[in-house]
Amino acid sequence: MGINTPLADYDWHAALAALAWQVDLGVAEFSVDDPIDRYALPEKLEPIVARFKAAAIAPAPANPAQDAIAAATHAANACQTLDDVRAALTAFDLCDLKKGTRGLVFADGTPGALMVIGNPPTREEEGEGRPFTGPAGSLLDKMLAAIGHERSSNNPATSAYLAAALPWRIPGDNDPGDADIAMLRPFLLRHIALAKPRVIIAMGAAPCRVVLGQNPPRGVWTDVAGIPVMPMQHPTNLFKSPAAKRDAWAHLLAVKARLAQ
Structure with a gap:
């Protein structure tokens, strides 16, 4: 030209x-x-x-992806309670994942010392509207009970508060894309800030990518906003690789020790 x-x-x-x-x-x-x-x-x-x-000197043309992240960040930061976060996600229409979903999967259990974040919802979890259902959920309940925590407990000291890394199911149960992670991360980080856990277990690759922005080795402590995070295998993976249960048990004991401090 x-x-x-x-x-x-x-x-x-x-x-x-x-x-x-x-x-x-x-x-x-x-x-x-x-x-x-x-x-x-x-x-x-x-x-x-x-x-x-x-x-x-005119502004650069609008970037829809950046605009969506900015809108998500603004909506998330305005939330003052966990109910606000749920309502903000329900009203958020800029994520394509929401268009084909049967419902929002937010959390289960009582907020307290321990928060467990799992993969995006499966079809079964989407249908029930809560994370960690089916055989994987039953195995997780047994794992948490072994260190003195239950999702059914109303005592914050012994409860297990379970959440999904992303609130909507991904078609074909595929891995989340970078754009969806960037857009929905502000909501999960605000969710964590308002739940105020002392320790977080990130179960699976997707929770690690959303919460931490990376996929670190399992069993190695890291943190988000000053909160200790233990990356672990998702219960579904333990069915596929029973030998990994030994490491998972060691990771759970490390979580129990951190909570006892």
Whole structure:
């Protein structure tokens, strides 16, 4: 493209770079669609030049993905209670996952010392509207009971508060995409802040990616917002690899010891 190319045909960033290059070369006038009287007084040219200057400093075109993340962050930060977070997710319509869902999966149990975050909902969990159902949920209940915690407990010291990494099921039960994680992370982080757990168990790769922004080794302590996080295998994986139960038990004992401090 040359300097006579209409401005609208330029990529915004390319146009800005081209304009800066021409200014550096000492260019003081532009070829435009409007006729220019070269004998006119300088002040008569100012409106045309001003139009180009305004276009050069105009904001970049809107980025829908960034706008959605900003909207999610604003909505999440406005929440003052866990019920607010649930309501904000129910009202949030910018995530495509919500369009094909049968319902929101938020949490189960009583908020307290221990919070367990699992994978995005399965079809069964979506149908029941709560995380960790079916055989995986039954195994998790046994695992937590072994260290003195139950989702049915109303005592914050012995309860287990269970949540899903993402509130809606992913079609085909696939792994979550980076865009969905970035969009929904603000809600989960606000969820954690309002639940105020002393320790978090992130069960599975998806919870680690959403909460921590990475997929660290299982059994190695990390943290989010100053809260200790223990990455562990999801109960579903323990059915597939029974040998991993030994490591899972060691990780649970580490959680129990941290809670006793």
